[in-house]
Structures are given as C-alpha cells and as structure tokens.
Amino acid sequence: MSPSGNIPQPLTEPAPGSAAPPPAPVDKPWRIDLLRALPPLKWLVKRRWFQFAVVLPNLLFFMLFLTTGVFGTPVGSRNILIVFVWIFWWFLLISAMVPLASRVWCTMCPFPFFGEWIQRGALIRSRGVDPKKAKEGPGVVVGRNRYFGLNWRWPKALSNLWVQNIGFLFLCTFSAHFLTRPLVSVIVLGGLILVATVLHLLYRQRAFCNYVCPVSGFLSLYSMTSVVEVRSKEADTCAKCKDKGCLAGGEKGWGCPWFMYPSKMERNNYCGLCMECVKTCPYDNMTVNLRPFCSDTKIKGLDEAWKAFIMVTLALVYSVLYLGPWGFLKDWANVFEKGNWAGFFAYVAGLWVSALVLFPAIYFLPVWAGWRWSRQKPPTIVILGQAPVNPPLKETFLRFVYPLVPFGMMAWVSFSLPLILVNGSYIPMVLSDPFGWGWDLFGTAHLAWSPVVPHWTPYVQVFLLLQGLYFALKQGYRHSVAMYGARNRALKAFAPVAVLLTVIEIAFLVLYVG
Amino acid sequence: MRETMAEIGAGLLTLAGIIAATFYPFVYEAKSVEKRLPPGAQVITLTGVAATGTWTEENVDGGNYWYRHFAPARPVLRVGQPTLLRLKSADVNHSFYCPGLAVGPLEVHPGHVLDVLITPIREGVFEFYCTTICGDPHFGMRGQMLVLREGSPIPAAEPAKADKFWQESPPPPGQSHVARGAWLFHRNGCFTCHGVKGKGGVPNWNYIKDTIPPLSTLAERMLIPDKEGADAIVGAMERAADLKTLSSDPPFARFNAFLAQYQSVKDVIRKGNPPGKKDPKGLPPPLEMLPFGMRLSDRDIDDLIAYLLTLEPWEGGDK
Numbered sequence: 037m038s039p040s041g042n043i044p045q046p047l048t049e050p051a052p053g054s055a056a057p058p059p060a061p062v063d064k065p066w067r068i069d070l071l072r073a074l075p076p077l078k079w080l081v082k083r084r085w086f087q088f089a090v091v092l093p094n095l096l097f098f099m100l101f102l103t104t105g106v107f108g109t110p111v112g113s114r115n116i117l118i119v120f121v122w123i124f125w126w127f128l129l130i131s132a133m134v135p136l137a138s139r140v141w142c143t144m145c146p147f148p149f150f151g152e153w154i155q156r157g158a159l160i161r162s163r164g165v166d167p168k169k170a171k172e173g174p175g176v177v178v179g180r181n182r183y184f185g186l187n188w189r190w191p192k193a194l195s196n197l198w199v200q201n202i203g204f205l206f207l208c209t210f211s212a213h214f215l216t217r218p219l220v221s222v223i224v225l226g227g228l229i230l231v232a233t234v235l236h237l238l239y240r241q242r243a244f245c246n247y248v249c250p251v252s253g254f255l256s257l258y259s260m261t262s263v264v265e266v267r268s269k270e271a272d273t274c275a276k277c278k279d280k281g282c283l284a285g286g287e288k289g290w291g292c293p294w295f296m297y298p299s300k301m302e303r304n305n306y307c308g309l310c311m312e313c314v315k316t317c318p319y320d321n322m323t324v325n326l327r328p329f330c331s332d333t334k335i336k337g338l339d340e341a342w343k344a345f346i347m348v349t350l351a352l353v354y355s356v357l358y359l360g361p362w363g364f365l366k367d368w369a370n371v372f373e374k375g376n377w378a379g380f381f382a383y384v385a386g387l388w389v390s391a392l393v394l395f396p397a398i399y400f401l402p403v404w405a406g407w408r409w410s411r412q413k414p415p416t417i418v419i420l421g422q423a424p425v426n427p428p429l430k431e432t433f434l435r436f437v438y439p440l441v442p443f444g445m446m447a448w449v450s451f452s453l454p455l456i457l458v459n460g461s462y463i464p465m466v467l468s469d470p471f472g473w474g475w476d477l478f479g480t481a482h483l484a485w486s487p488v489v490p491h492w493t494p495y496v497q498v499f500l501l502l503q504g505l506y507f508a509l510k511q512g513y514r515h516s517v518a519m520y521g522a523r524n525r526a527l528k529a530f531a532p533v534a535v536l537l538t539v540i541e542i543a544f545l546v547l548y549v550g
Numbered sequence: 551m552r553e554t555m556a557e558i559g560a561g562l563l564t565l566a567g568i569i570a571a572t573f574y575p576f577v578y579e580a581k582s583v584e585k586r587l588p589p590g591a592q593v594i595t596l597t598g599v600a601a602t603g604t605w606t607e608e609n610v611d612g613g614n615y616w617y618r619h620f621a622p623a624r625p626v627l628r629v630g631q632p633t634l635l636r637l638k639s640a641d642v643n644h645s646f647y648c649p650g651l652a653v654g655p656l657e658v659h660p661g662h663v664l665d666v667l668i669t670p671i672r673e674g675v676f677e678f679y680c681t682t683i684c685g686d687p688h689f690g691m692r693g694q695m696l697v698l699r700e701g702s703p704i705p706a707a708e709p710a711k712a713d714k715f716w717q718e719s720p721p722p723p724g725q726s727h728v729a730r731g732a733w734l735f736h737r738n739g740c741f742t743c744h745g746v747k748g749k750g751g752v753p754n755w756n757y758i759k760d761t762i763p764p765l766s767t768l769a770e771r772m773l774i775p776d777k778e779g780a781d782a783i784v785g786a787m788e789r790a791a792d793l794k795t796l797s798s799d800p801p802f803a804r805f806n807a808f809l810a811q812y813q814s815v816k817d818v819i820r821k822g823n824p825p826g827k828k829d830p831k832g833l834p835p836p837l838e839m840l841p842f843g844m845r846l847s848d849r850d851i852d853d854l855i856a857y858l859l860t861l862e863p864w865e866g867g868d869k
Contacts, residue, residue, distance in 0.1 A: 043570035064663035085560070088698055092560075092563070092564060092567065094563070095567075095573045096567045096568065096570075097571070099567075099568050099571040099572050099739055100571040100572070100575070103571065103572050104575075104577060104612070105612050106611065107575075107576075107611050107612065107613065108611060108612050109611070109612065109640065109660070109661045110610065110611065110612045110616070110640050110641065111639070111640065111641065111660040111661035113660075113661065114660060114662070115612055115661070116663020117612075145848075153564075158557055159557060159560040159561060159564065160553075160556055160557055160560050161553045161556070161557055217612070217616060218612030218613075219612050219613050219615075219616055222612070222613075291605070300830070341843070353770075469662075470575075470663075471575060471579070471661060472661035472662070472663075473579050474638075474663025474665065475578075475579075475661065477584065481662075482662070496817075
C-alpha cells in the first residue's frame with residue numbers, strides 16, 4: 037500500500053451530511069500566541085513524552101479509583117471514586133478545564149490509553165515510515181505513520197455526534213445510579229476503557245474519541261467557548277506547505293489522531309490538544325493561542341444542534357432532580373434502589389422526549405416565527421453572487437442554536453457549583469482514606485462535613501446564569517446581524533429566540549433561588 | 551536506541567504503576583492493621599448493613615454491597631486473647647453495643663472504621679446490638695458473640711431465621727383492625743423485643759426486670775377483668791367506635807380507669823419509655839421502648855392495641 041495513497045481524510049468542515057457552512061459573523065478578535073509568550077510551554081509541548089507524562093499520572097489515579105470502586109466502601113461520599121470523579125472532576129471539567137483550556141481533558145484522558153498504545157505500538161515515539169520502505173514491517177501504514185490493528189475507516193453515516201448524543205443521554209438516564217454507587221461507576225468508566233480499546237483495534241486513530249465517547253460530545257460543543265485554541269500561525273505557510281506533516285504524520289509525530297487538518301482548523305470542536313501537529317509541523321507554524329471567550333461561533337450540523345438541546349435539557353432536568361425539592365422524582369430515577377419501574381419509565385420518557393423532541397420543537401417555533409417575521413419580498417432582479425435576501429430556515433436555525441452553547445455551559449457551571457461547595461469537604465476526607473478502610477494518610481480523614489459558603493451559592497449561580505444569558509443574547513444577535521445585515525431585521529428575527537432564552541433563564545433562576 | 555530504551559522504560563513504568571495502583575493499597579491496608587495489633591491478637595471486622603439489619607463478618611464493599619445478602623455475624627473470641635474489633639458501616643449511621651463485653655454504645659459512621667481492642671476475661675454468649683434506628687430492619691439488627699476458652703470447640707450455630715419482617719406486604723384494605731394490628735406488630739419488628747405474640751422474655755442487659763415484659767397480658771394490666779370485657783372493647787374498636795361512647799353503658803367495672811390506662815399505653819407507644827436500670831451505675835440497657843409517634847399514626851396505634859388485647863390468655867378461655 038502506498039503511503040501517499042493512504043493519507044487520512046481530514047474531517048473537513050462541514051461534517052458529512054450537514055448543510056453548507058454559513059459564514060461566521062465578522063469578527064477580528066485578538067489572539068496571543070502562548071507558545072511564543074511562554075517558551076517553557078513550547079519546550080514542553082514539543083517533547084515527544086509530553087502527552088505520556090500527563091496521561092500516566094491520570095491513568096494511575098484512574099486505576100486506583102476503579103479499585104476503590106470495587107473494593108472500597110459502598111458509601112458514595114466516602115469512596116474516592118464517587119467524590120473525585122463525580123464531584124471534583126466534573127466541576128473542574130465544566131467550570132475550569134473547558135472554558136480555560138478547551139479539550140485539555142482529552143490530552144490527559146485515560147480512556148484511549150491502552151487502545152492507542154496498542155494501535156501505535158508506542159507510548160512516546162512516533163513510528164514514522166520512509167515512503168520507500170512502506171511495505172516493510174508489521175502494521176498498516178496510514179499517511180507516514182505505521183499502526184497496528186485493522187485501521188478501518190469509521191463509517192461515514194456515523195461520522196457525527198449522534199452516537200455520542202444518544203450515548204450521553206443513555207448514561208445520564210442512569211446518573212442517579214452511577215453518582216451514588218461505586219460499582220456502577222466502575223462499570224461505566226471501565227466499560228468506556230474497554231470500548232475505547234476495542235475500537236482502537238478496529239478503527240483508525242481516535243475514532244472512539246471523535247465519534248463514540250459520551251464525554252467527548254459535550255466537550256466538543258462547549259470547547260467552542262474556550263479561551264484557548266490550537267491554530268496555524270500563518271495561513272500562507274500552510275498553503276505553501278507540501279509536506280502536510282500535521283495530517284500525514286512522520287518521524288516527529290503522529291498525523292492528527294482526530295482526523296482534522298490542523299492548518300485549516302477554525303473551531304475547537306474536534307481538536308483534542310494532543311499537540312502532535314505542533315511537533316510535526318516542519319515550519320513551526322502551529323501554536324496555541326489565547327483568545328476571547330466564545331470565539332468559535334458556528335454550529336455546523338443538526339447533530340451539534342441536538343447536542344446543545346440535550347445539554348440544556350439535562351441541566352434543567354438535573355437541577356429539578358438533584359437540587360429541587362421533589363424527592364419523588366429522585367425516587368423515580370433511582371429505580372434499582374426504589375423499584376418504582378412505572379415512575380422510572382415516566383422519567384425516562386420525559387427526559388428523552390424533552391431532550392430530543394420537545395425542547396428542539398419549542399426552540400424551533402421562535403426561530404421560525406422570527407424568520408417569518410423578518411422576511412422580505414425577494415427582489416425581482418437577482419444579482420449573481422449576492423447573498424439571498426432571506427436566509428434559509430435551516431441556516432437560521434443552526435445559527436440561532438449557537439446561543440445555547442454559552443447559555444448551556446453556564447447553566448451547567450451553575451448546576452455544578454453547589455455540588456462542589458456543599459460536598460467539597462468530602463475531598464480532603466477521601467484523599468486521606470480513599471477506600472473508606474480507616475486510613476488517615478494526610479490527617480484529614482475525620483474532618484467534619486462542612487458546606488462552603490452555602491449562603492453565597494445562589495448569588496454566584498445567578499451571576500453565572502446571567503453571564504450565560506448575556507453571551508447567548510450577544511452572540512445570537514451577532515449571528516442575526518450577520519444574516520440579515522439591517523439591525524431592524526436582525527432584531528425582528530432574533531427577538532422571539534431571545535424571549536425564549538429569557539424564559540428558560542427565568543426557569544433556572546426560579547429553580548436555584550426560588 | 552535511545553528512543554527504544556525510552557519506550558521500554560515508559561512501558562515498564564506504566565505496567566509497574568498500574569500494578570502498584572491496583573495492588574499496593576491491599577498491602578498497605580494489611581500492614582497498617584498489623585501495626586496496630588498486639589502479639590497474638592486476632593481481627594474481627596463487623597460491618598453494619600442497614601438494608602437487611604445485619605452485623606456481618608463478611609467483607610462488604612462497593613462491588614458486592616448492591617446484590618449480596620450478608621450472613622449475620624457470629625464472632626468467636628477467646629478468653630485472654632486480644633481482639634481488634636473493626637466496626638464499619640456500609641450505609642448509614644449505626645451504633646454498636648455489646649454491654650456484656652462493655653463495648654459501646656459506639657457510633658459507627660458510614661465509610662469510617664472504628665477500631666476497638668478488647669480482651670475478654672470470661673467465657674459466655676454476649677448479645678450485641680445496633681442502638682441507632684438505622685432503617686426498617688433495625689429492630690432485628692443484633693447478634694451474639696461467643697467467648698470461649700482457648701481450645702474449646704466452636705458450638706454449631708442454629709440455622710439463622712430469615713424473617714424479613716420489614717418487607718411484609720400490608721394486609722388488604724378492609725381487613726379487621728385486629729388483623730392490621732397483628733401486621734403492624736410484625737412489620738415494625740415489635741416482636742424482636744416483645745417476643746412472638748407479645749410473650750416477652752427477651753433478655754435486656756441491666757434492665758430492672760431482666761427481661762422485656764410480655765404484652766400478652768396487656769388486657770389485664772389495662773384493668774379489663776375478663777374475656778367478655780376484652781371482646782366488648784375489641785368489638786367496639788372493630789366498629790371504629792369511640793371508646794368513650796361506651797361510658798354511658800360501661801361493659802365492665804372501672805371502665806373509666808381502663809380508658810385512662812388506654813391513653814397511657816398509647817402515650818408509651820407514641821413517646822417511648824426509657825428502661826429502668828437494675829444497677830444505676832451500670833451500662834444502659836440496650837433495648838429501649840422507642841417513640842413510635844413518627845412512624846405510627848393514631849389509627850395504627852389503636853389497631854396495635856386492639857391486636858394486643860386479643861392475646862390475653864384468659865383463664866378458661868382459648869390460649
């Protein structure tokens with residue numbers, strides 16, 4: 037097989053099956069080249085051992101957590117698996133990692149560790165291939181790297197977020213179980229490692245991360261808000277580059293495991309921050325930028341739009357379920373303990389129908405109303421190359437779904453905040469006694485449970501929710517202006533959606549501060 | 551070559567790390583327990599499981615708690631041999647109390663381990679209890695510790711009775727008040743202290759009367775003179791009649807005194823009644839009439855009393 041004939045197909049924009057990409061709102065935001073500003077960071081990410089060094093400690097903690105899940109105490113609040121993963125990690129992920137460092141979790145994620153190790157046959161080095169000797173040696177050559185496993189291409193029909201959407205919704209349906217039962221958490225997390233490993237043996241590179249991992253789905257969506265991005269420095273340099281090491285790989289590094297063409301990447305969604313492109317670029321043209329919050333503003337397909345719907349629905353449902361006063365709903369969700377199957381099916385039906393049908397339909401109505409309201413009679417003479425007077429409904433819908441990204445993310449941060457403030461004092465306890473076996477490694481095992489500033493929590497939640505609404509309205513309006521040009525029409529088109537967003541905001545506020 | 555060495559090093563580091571993260575905690579645990587043990591001591595771990603009201607010696611962990619039924623503990627200690635009792639809770643707050651060996655009452659919090667070192671000085675069979683209401687099965691949460699002389703054989707255990715009283719289904723609606731009272735008596739675990747059919751006789755450490763008094767003689771103690779009188783009261787209760795309305799044509803002498811007794815029995819059930827100590831300086835009795843006012847409604851208490859009134863073995867009547 038000729039290496040040149042087997043260069044991986046990049047996940048070019050738009051995702052397969054989606055509509056033509058609408059132009060982004062005109063924007064010239066600032067960027068700070070972090071690798072230039074921080075030479076030690078550049079030195080670090082250029083090392084071949086960089087990713088291994090961040091994954092390994094995480095993997096070892098993960099193995100320890102799985103062990104505690106099976107052999108430690110069944111008491112959730114005293115088992116490090118539950119406390120660290122579902123209280124500490126979740127909060128850190130949604131509130132700090134994603135907004136401040138995009139998909140940095142994917143850089144250190146232990147799920148694909150074993151699969152990638154087998155697939156690459158290496159933990160640190162890159163298995164670059166001399167094109168002349170491509171046929172020699174074991175494994176399959178993809179681009180200019182050699183891989184073990186079957187290296188099938190991921191099916192085109194599944195090259196989107198739908199598997200992740202359904203998988204995430206499925207897992208969240210059983211959240212009442214894995215949030216409290218260490219064994220269920222072990223099954224979920226261990227199962228993900230197993231699935232990742234098997235898929236790495238069957239499919240190319242990080243097909244699991246890109247298309248299957250349920251965590252990756254929402255990271256993909258919310259990483260659009262992040263203040264960090266991996267991008268090329270100069271578009272011209274990439275255009276002139278014939279080597280395409282970032283895509284094809286080589287001696288210095290692996291071709292983008294996420295099927296991206298890094299030099300043309302314009303969104304964070306499918307960049308796992310593995311830094312391979314930074315290593316492989318022969319012109320040192322890839323870098324890590326600091327940028328304003330919410331810099332990626334395009335939703336490119338219905339799969340991404342539905343991810344946004346699912347996430348907002350879940351934030352709302354979880355707020356009702358876990359922070360609300362309706363204990364019977366929690367009992368419905370907790371079917372294996374309470375045994376109320378009728379209630380559980382009502383809960384499942386409610387959750388799935390709300391997330392997949394009801395909320396998207398409710399959201400579509402104001403989009404459609406605004407679209408109709410702002411319609412103008414098309415001119416009798418059509419000038420070639422000029423944008424249509426009335427944007428297509430699908431484009432309008434996708435653009436107006438974007439406000440749900442900052443809105444949903446802030447809703448999730450608001451939801452997660454009380455979890456960490458109220459239950460955070462369990463963290464030092466389980467650090468000292470991770471298994472609940474009576475250890476006291478750091479002298480903190482017997483600290484009393486003490487919620488942190490519980491009286492301030494609602495105020496912070498309100499602030500965060502209002503921030504989310506602010507960014508949602510701002511970005512929605514910018515999209516509207518980009519589509520309609522005239523402010524009057526843009527306002528007309530976006531006003532119904534803005535009203536709906538405000539109503540949802542009020543629902544969250546009522547739930548959090550009554 | 552350098553790359554290959556780094557690769558091998560990374561692989562070995564990964565495998566060693568995984569093995570260490572997975573297995574070292576067990577080694578550490580074994581060593582840390584060993585450190586606390588005096589020479590020749592044994593370790594007995596008792597874990598409280600609220601779901602079945604059990605103190606068990608079996609290992610209860612995140613992997614098996616959800617599906618396994620844990621056997622009740624029957625720990626064996628030896629006279630003169632130090633024993634480290636490791637008390638754990640797998641779910642909620644329990645209290646461990648073994649008055650015969652002067653252990654407790656000790657609060658056992660979920661996810662914490664309470665270590666107690668004891669050295670029994672005399673042989674015997676010692677009851678232990680949970681003395682914090684930890685759920686519906688709480689009232690059956692007790693067991694026996696055997697203290698034997700060194701070398702004595704361990705007597706065979708009686709087969710454990712699997713009475714899951716807390717799971718008993720409620721009687722169908724419309725059943726008699728007495729039948730409902732019988733169900734409540736069983737469902738709430740009253741029989742665990744008051745004995746089957748209220749016959750009493752359950753020993754209670756340092757209790758002024760030594761054993762829990764029977765309830766089967768409650769009718770007599772409530773000043774009901776005979777079976778006819780009891781039947782009249784139960785009959786009225788079955789008709790859901792207000793007992794005070796019988797005052798106009800009392801079914802037996804001293805009926806008003808009975809009414810006062812009735813109220814005081816209700817109060818005891820509702821508010822509880824701490825047991826008197828035989829030795830005022832001794833340990834508190836483990837079994838106590840707890841307030842059931844939060845668990846039982848007024849109607850529940852009436853039904854319970856109606857049932858208890860039927861238990862009296864009247865002379866010449868059916869026993």
